[in-house]
Every structure is written in C-alpha cells, then in structure tokens.
Amino acid sequence: xxxxxxxxxxxxxxxxxxxxxxxxxxxxxxxxxxxxxxxxxxxxxxxxxxxxxxxxxxxxxxxxxxxxxxxxxxxxxxxxxxxxxxxxxxxxxxxxx
Numbered sequence: 001x002x003x004x005x006x007x008x009x010x011x012x013x014x015x016x017x018x019x020x021x022x023x024x025x026x027x028x029x030x031x032x033x034x035x036x037x038x039x040x041x042x043x044x045x046x047x048x049x050x051x052x053x054x055x056x057x058x059x060x061x062x063x064x065x066x067x068x069x070x071x072x073x074x075x076x077x078x079x080x081x082x083x084x085x086x087x088x089x090x091x092x093x094x095x096x097x
Contacts, residue, residue, distance in 0.1 A: 012055075013052075014092050019053065022048050025074060030066060072084075
C-alpha cells in the first residue's frame with residue numbers, strides 16, 4: 001500500500017489531482033477464499049492503486065467484489081472496461097474535492 005487515507009495526488013483512473021484512497025485490486029473481502037489464496041501471493045493480494053473518492057466509489061457501485069477480483073484485478077483491466085471509462089469521463093467533469 002502506497003497511500004494512506006486522504007493523501008493528495010493524481011488518481012490512477014481520472015488523473016485528477018485530489019485526495020486519494022487506496023483501492024485493493026483484489027478486494028479484501030475475497031482474500032480469505034481458498035481460490036485467491038492459492039492463485040495469488042500475499043503481496044499480490046495487497047497490491048492496489050490510489051483513486052479519488054469518486055472513482056473508488058464508482059467502481060464499487062458498478063461491480064461487486066467478485067467481479068472486481070476475477071475480471072478487473074489490474075489497472076489496465078479497469079482502464080479498458082467500458083463502464084469504468086464512462087464513469088471516469090463523468091468524474092473528470094466534476095469539481096475537484
């Protein structure tokens with residue numbers, strides 16, 4: 001984990017400079033499941049990206065933890081997802097927090 005709560009920087013998705021939160025690429029809720037413990041190392045389970053609150057909230061609104069863990073577990077996958085792209089386009093038009 002690179003960023004604590006409410007640190008400032010550029011969001012990995014929308015690139016706005018604002019307060020950031022840490023998003024686990026594989027949500028913590030699924031870390032205890034044997035499939036994920038077998039497939040990923042502890043470091044991989046703890047990896048993540050720094051996101052603004054709007055992008056972070058949007059990801060968890062668009063997708064449940066299992067979908068995020070299985071299909072959208074990399075920054076590249078998040079950036080290429082059409083629904084995430086649409087959300088990011090909306091976020092870029094919002095006032096900075």
